[in-house]
Each structure stands twice: as C-alpha cells, then as structure tokens.
Amino acid sequence: MNPMLFAPELVLLFGSLILFFLSLSGSGGRQARNLSLVIALVAVVLTFAGFNQQGTLFYAAYKVDHFSQLFKLLIGCGLTVVLLFGGDLKGVSDEVRPEYYLFLILSTLGLVMLVSSVELLTFFIALELSSYSLYLLVPMRDDRTGVRSQMEAAIKYILFGVVATGVMLFGMSYLFGLTGTTYFSELLPKLHALGATPAAMVGIAMVMGGFFYKLGVFPFHFWVPDVYQGSSNETTAFIASVPKLGAVALLIRITTLVAPNSEIVVDLMMGLAVASMFYGNLVALVQKDIKRMLGFSGIAHAGFVLLGLITLQESGYATSMYYIFGYVVMNLACFLVICKVSAQGENVLIEDLSGLHKRSPLLALTLGVGMFALAGIPPFVGFMGKFMLLAGALKAGHLTLVILAALNTAIAIYYYLSVVRVVYCNDPEERPAVAVDGVTGAVSVGLMVLIVAMGLAPAGVLEMATQALRAIL
Numbered sequence: 001m002n003p004m005l006f007a008p009e010l011v012l013l014f015g016s017l018i019l020f021f022l023s024l025s026g027s028g029g030r031q032a033r034n035l036s037l038v039i040a041l042v043a044v045v046l047t048f049a050g051f052n053q054q055g056t057l058f059y060a061a062y063k064v065d066h067f068s069q070l071f072k073l074l075i076g077c078g079l080t081v082v083l084l085f086g087g088d089l090k091g092v093s094d095e096v097r098p099e100y101y102l103f104l105i106l107s108t109l110g111l112v113m114l115v116s117s118v119e120l121l122t123f124f125i126a127l128e129l130s131s132y133s134l135y136l137l138v139p140m141r142d143d144r145t146g147v148r149s150q151m152e153a154a155i156k157y158i159l160f161g162v163v164a165t166g167v168m169l170f171g172m173s174y175l176f177g178l179t180g181t182t183y184f185s186e187l188l189p190k191l192h193a194l195g196a197t198p199a200a201m202v203g204i205a206m207v208m209g210g211f212f213y214k215l216g217v218f219p220f221h222f223w224v225p226d227v228y229q230g231s232s233n234e235t236t237a238f239i240a241s242v243p244k245l246g247a248v249a250l251l252i253r254i255t256t257l258v259a260p261n262s263e264i265v266v267d268l269m270m271g272l273a274v275a276s277m278f279y280g281n282l283v284a285l286v287q288k289d290i291k292r293m294l295g296f297s298g299i300a301h302a303g304f305v306l307l308g309l310i311t312l313q314e315s316g317y318a319t320s321m322y323y324i325f326g327y328v329v330m331n332l333a334c335f336l337v338i339c340k341v342s343a344q345g346e347n348v349l350i351e352d353l354s355g356l357h358k359r360s361p362l363l364a365l366t367l368g369v370g371m372f373a374l375a376g377i378p379p380f381v382g383f384m385g386k387f388m389l390l391a392g393a394l395k396a397g398h399l400t401l402v403i404l405a406a407l408n409t410a411i412a413i414y415y416y417l418s419v420v421r422v423v424y425c426n427d428p429e430e431r432p433a434v435a436v437d438g439v440t441g442a443v444s445v446g447l448m449v450l451i452v453a454m455g456l457a458p459a460g461v462l463e464m465a466t467q468a469l470r471a472i473l
C-alpha cells in the first residue's frame with residue numbers, strides 16, 4: 001500500500017489522539033491550539049505532496065483520486081485559516097479548549113474521509129464522525145458574554161441532524177434494495193438502467209437530504225440561524241465554511257447517480273433552490289445580528305450551489321465547485337472580522353461595526369470586500385460564480401429559474417451593502433479601536449487577494465475542478 005494515500009488522515013487521527021491525552025493532562029488551551037495548527041499544516045503539506053496520488057483502500061470502499069485530494073486540500077486550508085485568526089478563542093473557557101480542538105480536528109478528519117468515501121456505509125460513518133464532533137463544539141461556548149442560547153442551539157442541531165440522518169439511511173436502504181450493492185461504481189450503471197423508476201428517485205432524493213442538511217438547503221435549514229448565533233464566533237466560522245465543502249463533494253457524487261433522462265430529481269432540486277434563495281434572502285433583510293444574517297445568507301447561497309447540479313453536466317458540477325470554493329473564502333473573510341471586532345467573544349450586531357473604517361481600516365476593507373463578493377458585485381469571485389451558474393442554467397433551458405435567481409441577487413445586494421454602509425458611513429462614537437496582529441493581517445490580505453484573483457481569473461480554478469470531476473464521471 002502506498003502510505004501517501006492515507007497520510008493526511010493518519011496525521012489528523014494521531015493528532016487527535018495526542019490532543020486527547022493533552023486534554024487528560026490538564027494542559028492549557030494555548031498548547032492545544034499550537035498543536036492543532038501544526039497538525040493542520042502538516043495535513044495540508046502531505047495532501048499537496050500526494051496530490052497526484054491515486055488508489056483505493058479498504059476493499060475499494062475508500063478511493064483517493066484528484067477529486068478527493070482537491071477537496072482535502074481545501075478542507076485543510078480552511079481549518080488552518082480558522083485556527084490562525086481564531087487563536088484567541090474568546091468565547092470558550094481555557095479549561096475546555098483542549099477538548100474543543102480535539103473535536104475540531106476530529107470533525108476535519110471526518111470531512112477528509114467523507115470526500116474519499118465511495119461506498120454508502122463508509123461515507124455514512126465518515127459523515128457521522130464529522131457531524132457529532134460539530135454537535136459537541138456548539139455547546140462549549142461559555143456564559144461570560146451573557147449568551148445562554150448555545151445549549152438550545154446544540155439541541156436543535158443534533159435533533160435536526162438525527163432526523164436528516166434517518167432520512168438518508170432510509171434512502172440508502174432503497175438504493176441497496178434496488179441494486180444489491182453499496183458501491184458508487186456499481187450503483188451508477190444500475191440506477192441509470194432503472195431510469196426514472198419512482199423507487200430509485202425516492203432513494204436518491206432521500207440520500208441527498210442528508211447533505212442538503214449539511215449545506216443548509218431549505219427545508220433542511222432550521223438549525224442554521226440558531227446554531228450560527230448560539231455558537232462561539234470561531235465555531236460558527238468553521239461550521240459556516242469547511243463542512244460545506246464536504247457536502248458539495250458528496251452531493252456531486254450522488255447527483256451523478258441520477259439518470260440523464262430523469263426530470264423528477266431535477267425538478268425537486270429546482271424547487272429547493274428557489275425556496276432556499278427566497279427564504280434566505282428575505283429573512284436576512286431584517287436581521288440585526290451579523291452572524292444570524294450570514295446564516296440566512298448561507299441558506300440563499302446553498303440555493304445557488306444547486307443551480308450547477310441541476311444541469312447534470314460536467315460544466316455545471318465544475319461551476320458549483322468553483323462557487324463553493326469562492327463562498328468559503330468570502331465567508332472566512334467576514335468571520336475573521338467578526339472574531340476580531342468581538343472584544344470578549346460576544347455576538348456582534350451590525351451596529352457594532354459602526355465606524356470600523358476608522359477603528360481598523362484593514363478589517364473594514366476585508367469586510368467590505370467580503371460583503372461585495374457575497375452580493376455578487378464585480379470583479380469579485382461572487383459575481384463570476386453567480387454569472388456562470390446563471391449562464392449554465394440558462395443554457396440547460398431553465399429560463400424561469402434564472403430569472404428568479406437574478407431577482408434574488410438584487411434582493412441580497414440590499415442587506416450586504418447595508419453592512420458596508422454601517423462600516424464606512426456611520427460614526428464610531430465611543431467604540432474602541434480594534435487591534436490587528438501580524439498573522440491576522442496576513443490572513444486578511446491573503447483572503448482578499450484570493451477573492452479578487454478568483455473573480456478576475458476563474459479559468460484556472462474551473463480547469464482544476466473539471467480535471468477533478470473527470471476522476472469520478
């Protein structure tokens with residue numbers, strides 16, 4: 001066996017074991033954070049070093065290819081960025097920080113395993129490893145800031161997650177009963193041969209439900225605003241970005257199971273996309289808490305991701321990958337600012353950002369770029385992603401869907417630019433300046449460069465996504 005095939009996973013696994021023993025020793029959070037950062041960086045380096053490696057493990061239930069390696073690299077980079085700007089971890093007490101970082105690494109391990117899973121039971125186990133670690137991160141927020149909604153958020157998160165898991169398992173039983181196999185490579189031809197058989201369509205739709213939940217697609221979205229608001233700022237930054245990469249990766253794998261001549265699942269995804277966009281954008285208009293606003297915004301963006309999947313074509317899948325890559329970078333830029341503006345880990349209201357351009361010009365610029373990109377304003381990655389998704393859907397003949405999506409883009413501009421107006425046009429009053437250390441400044445600049453570069457030169461990212469997709473199509 002080539003050891004490079006499983007090297008990033010082994011680093012995360014053994015790293016989590018070290019963190020476990022560290023938590024038993026009573027060590028402080030600073031040591032655990034530094035160790036977690038080293039683990040994340042080593043995993044990224046090993047993934048990059050083995051980027052062109054290919055092979056199968058565990059009786060072909062686990063496949064390492066260009067597709068999985070690309071997502072592993074992005075997941076590792078996302079974790080690293082969160083650890084870099086969330087190093088203070090203001091909303092979590094020091095005595096539980098070793099356990100906090102343990103579950104953060106375990107969740108990442110589950111996501112990394114998820115994108116390489118090519119068998120139903122294997123990806124179910126990986127998904128649950130990632131999910132249950134996240135369920136434990138949410139209630140670890142302390143009460144110093146006066147926020148006591150973390151327990152309610154955690155209960156909602158796990159209860160909705162259990163329901164979504166049950167729906168997904170029921171769908172898996174349909175697929176196994178119809179085909180007699182749990183391997184994607186064998187499911188694909190058999191389900192295509194079944195065509196638009198109702199049982200096959202119901203099974204695929206139910207399995208998709210588990211990942212619609214992770215992505216926050218309507219009506220699997222009910223956990224999103226409460227978990228975003230109730231979790232610590234750093235936890236929300238992770239939940240709002242990194243797990244969505246794994247959700248999109250598996251949604252693409254599952255969507256390939258849909259027969260090309262089937263319209264049932266396509267119509268279902270169209271309906272969910274429209275509902276997600278309208279619900280997320282309209283409710284975001286009235287939010288005062290910026291994390292809650294970004295939560296509803298995420299529901300709307302999940303609807304845009306589905307626009308690429310409904311084409312059932314390689315170009316559409318590649319555009320969805322490009323869009324979710326850009327969305328993660330945009331979201332991380334916004335949450336970096338939230339984590340730094342929050343003095344003691346408390347939630348940040350939109351009005352708390354008043355006069356940020358005077359209190360911290362770099363953070364104000366970062367938030368402005370992030371909000372402009374999320375709104376879909378050129379030349380940022382959000383504009384190019386939405387443009388290509390709408391163009392692809394129009395080419396596939398979904399004119400009504402394109403019109404509704406364009407309308408939602410116009411709605412979203414209002415609340416995104418309202419935040420920018422508060423940052424640049426309001427007076428800071430008595431609010432203090434926000435200090436920015438060198439690492440945070442470097443991460444901030446790096447995220448802004450990525451947002452602009454991906455918007456101005458999308459061809460490279462699209463080509464990379466297309467090459468990765470050819471490994472599974």
